Amino acid sequence: MKILIVDDELPIKDYIAYCIRESGAACEAVVSASSGAAALRLLEQQAADLVLTDITMPRMDGLELLAQIRARWPQTDVVMLTCHDDFAFARSAMQQGAADYILKSEIEPDTMRTLLERVAEKRLREHPEQIVTRRLSFGRYLDQALSDPAVDLLDRETVRAYLLSYKLGDYFVCLFRYNKSMLDGLAKMRFPWIRWQWTLPLEDGDIFVLADLARGMSGSEQQRRLAEFCAALRACAEEPVGASGIYHDETGLKRALLDARRNLSRDFYRGTVEPPQNPIDNETALKQMFVFRNNAINALAGRDWTSFREQTEGLFAFACERQVPAERLKRVLCFIAEMAAESAQATTVLLAKIVGAAHLEELQQMFGEFAEKLEQNDRRYSENIESALSYIRQHFRDNITLQDAAKAAFLNTEYFSRRFKKEVGVNFSEYLLTLRMQEAQRLLRTTKLRVSEIAEQVGIPNVSYFTSVYKKQFGGTPAESRKH
Structure with a gap:
C-alpha cells in the first residue's frame, strides 16, 4: 500500500513513518503533509491507497479531509490518528466512512503492523473487483489505442482518469510475456526511486508495467535505473524484456508502448537496440x-x-x-x-x-x-491411394483427370474420390494444383523460361488462368516470384 501521512507536527509524522518502515508490512510511507489542504494537493498529483491523518489540525481538520477523500477518491482508505480526549471524534469518523482509528499514544511498530494488516485485509475484501476492473479497462483502452493507426497521442485527462488522477512525471514502460516467476518477482521488488507503479495485462498476452520515477534524477541516472529495473526482471526468469525510453507526458504513452514493444522483439532475437540494416515496412x-x-x-x-x-x-x-x-x-x-x-x-x-x-x-x-x-510419422497410404499418388506425381504435367487417377488406383471414381480426401487430406484437384504450382515456382526460380512456357509445362496452358491461380497460391505474380 502507498501511504500518505497527514499531521501538523513534524516529529509525529517522522515517528509514524519510522513505525511503518519498522512494522515489516508491505507498505510504503510515500509522502507526508502538514495540513488537510496540502494533503488534497498531493492526492491530486499522486494517488494513495491509505491516508493516516490527525483529527485535530488547523483550518481543515481530519473529519473534513475524510469527507473530501471519500467524495473524490472512494478507493482510498482513511485511518484517523487521535488522542484519548478525541475519542468522540474517532467514533464520528468511523460513522462517516473511516477505515479505522488508532490512538497516538499506542503507535509503535507492532501496533502499526496490526493496523496496516487489518486495513489491507479490509481492502482485499471490499475493493478487489473494482481494482481488477479498472486495470482491465485501462488495458483495453491501451489495446484499442495500439490497434488504431489514426491515434498517435493519447488524451491526457483520459489517462489520468485511469490512474485515479495521478499525474505522470518522468516514466518508462516495460513489457514482458506472461510468466509467473516474473510476476512474483515484480511483486516483491521495492525501488525507492520509483514513485508509483502499475502492472496490468494486455490483450496479446504481454504484461504491461508503467513506472513513474522519483523527481530530481538526471537523465543518465534515469537510464541507469531503467537498466537496473530490466535486469532485476530478467533475473526472475530467462524471458525477453522490452523497455521504452524515458517519457515525460501522459500523451506519449502509446509511443512509449510501441518503443517497449520494438525492444521486446529485439530482445527476443537477442539483438541490439539498433534497427535492422534493411528496414522493411x-x-x-x-x-x-x-x-x-x-x-x-x-x-x-x-x-x-x-x-x-x-x-x-x-x-x-x-x-x-x-x-x-x-x-x-x-x-x-x-x-x-x-x-x-x-x-x-x-x-x-x-x-x-x-x-x-x-x-x-x-x-x-x-x-x-x-x-x-x-x-x-508421415502416414503410410493404402496401396490403392499410393498407386494413385505415384501416377499423379508422374503425370501432373499432362491433362489428367479424376477418372485417370481412380483407374490407376483400381477403384471406381466415386469411392476413390472419398478415399483420396480421407487419406491425403485434400481432394484430387487441390492436390494436383499444388503439385503444378510447386513445379511452376521451381521453374521460375531455376530457369529462364517464359511464363507462358512454364504454364504450358505444368499443364495449365491458359496464361491468364495460370497467373491468377499462382498469385492466389503464393501471394504474388509469377514475375514477382522470379525476382526473389
Whole structure:
C-alpha cells in the first residue's frame, strides 16, 4: 500500500513513518503533509491507497479531509490518528466512512503492523473487483489505442482518469510475456526511486508495467535505473524484456508502448537496440511472411518435407534479418502448426509452446523437432491411394483427370474420390494444383523460361488462368516470384 501521512507536527509524522518502515508490512510511507489542504494537493498529483491523518489540525481538520477523500477518491482508505480526549471524534469518523482509528499514544511498530494488516485485509475484501476492473479497462483502452493507426497521442485527462488522477512525471514502460516467476518477482521488488507503479495485462498476452520515477534524477541516472529495473526482471526468469525510453507526458504513452514493444522483439532475437540494416515496412513484411507460410503449407499438402524445411528455415531467416515483431512470427508459425498437427491435443500443446517461446533459438529448435517428427510419422497410404499418388506425381504435367487417377488406383471414381480426401487430406484437384504450382515456382526460380512456357509445362496452358491461380497460391505474380 502507498501511504500518505497527514499531521501538523513534524516529529509525529517522522515517528509514524519510522513505525511503518519498522512494522515489516508491505507498505510504503510515500509522502507526508502538514495540513488537510496540502494533503488534497498531493492526492491530486499522486494517488494513495491509505491516508493516516490527525483529527485535530488547523483550518481543515481530519473529519473534513475524510469527507473530501471519500467524495473524490472512494478507493482510498482513511485511518484517523487521535488522542484519548478525541475519542468522540474517532467514533464520528468511523460513522462517516473511516477505515479505522488508532490512538497516538499506542503507535509503535507492532501496533502499526496490526493496523496496516487489518486495513489491507479490509481492502482485499471490499475493493478487489473494482481494482481488477479498472486495470482491465485501462488495458483495453491501451489495446484499442495500439490497434488504431489514426491515434498517435493519447488524451491526457483520459489517462489520468485511469490512474485515479495521478499525474505522470518522468516514466518508462516495460513489457514482458506472461510468466509467473516474473510476476512474483515484480511483486516483491521495492525501488525507492520509483514513485508509483502499475502492472496490468494486455490483450496479446504481454504484461504491461508503467513506472513513474522519483523527481530530481538526471537523465543518465534515469537510464541507469531503467537498466537496473530490466535486469532485476530478467533475473526472475530467462524471458525477453522490452523497455521504452524515458517519457515525460501522459500523451506519449502509446509511443512509449510501441518503443517497449520494438525492444521486446529485439530482445527476443537477442539483438541490439539498433534497427535492422534493411528496414522493411509492415505491409511488405507481411506479404513476404505469407509467401513463406503458403509455401510451407503447400509443401505439407504434397508431403514434401525437404521443401517444408526450406520454407520454415527461410521464414526464420527473414524474420531474424528484418526483426519482424515476435508476435507476428509466432502467429504465422501457429497457423502452419494448426495445418500440420494431426490431433487437437497435439495442436494445443504445440501452440502453447510456440506462444511461450522466449527466444528465437528456442522457437527454431522446437519447430525443427516438429518438422522432423512430422516426417518420421508421415502416414503410410493404402496401396490403392499410393498407386494413385505415384501416377499423379508422374503425370501432373499432362491433362489428367479424376477418372485417370481412380483407374490407376483400381477403384471406381466415386469411392476413390472419398478415399483420396480421407487419406491425403485434400481432394484430387487441390492436390494436383499444388503439385503444378510447386513445379511452376521451381521453374521460375531455376530457369529462364517464359511464363507462358512454364504454364504450358505444368499443364495449365491458359496464361491468364495460370497467373491468377499462382498469385492466389503464393501471394504474388509469377514475375514477382522470379525476382526473389
